[in-house]
Amino acid sequence: MIRGVALFDPGSRPDPERDERLRASAARVEIRPARRALPLAVRSLACPECDMPLRLGAPAGFDGLIACGFCDTVAPARKFLRDRGWPQVRLVARFD
Numbered sequence: 709m710i711r712g713v714a715l716f717d718p719g720s721r722p723d724p725e726r727d728e729r730l731r732a733s734a735a736r737v738e739i740r741p742a743r744r745a746l747p748l749a750v751r752s753l754a755c756p757e758c759d760m761p762l763r764l765g766a767p768a769g770f771d772g773l774i775a776c777g778f779c780d781t782v783a784p785a786r787k788f789l790r791d792r793g794w795p796q797v798r799l800v801a802r803f804d
């Protein structure tokens with residue numbers, strides 16, 4: 709029969725030396741994410757000339773060139789964006 713349980717937390721005991729070490733190390737540590745991303749919208753991609761839907765194999769920049777596989781039109785990715793359609797793509801702003 710268990711009458712009570714005690715938990716030991718070493719951080720709960722006062723330890724001035726430990727507190728000073730933690731303060732000193734915290735002054736040297738800076739946490740910074742490698743990349744930040746901001747979701748902007750969900751749109752579809754279609755050729756500006758023939759309206760053929762496109763699917764990207766990899767992320768493309770907003771000004772990056774994309775080629776239509778149907779009519780060989782080459783234009784910046786922003787020209788291929790449509791409000792509706794399929795397949796849908798996510799527009800994401802990335803900050804370094």
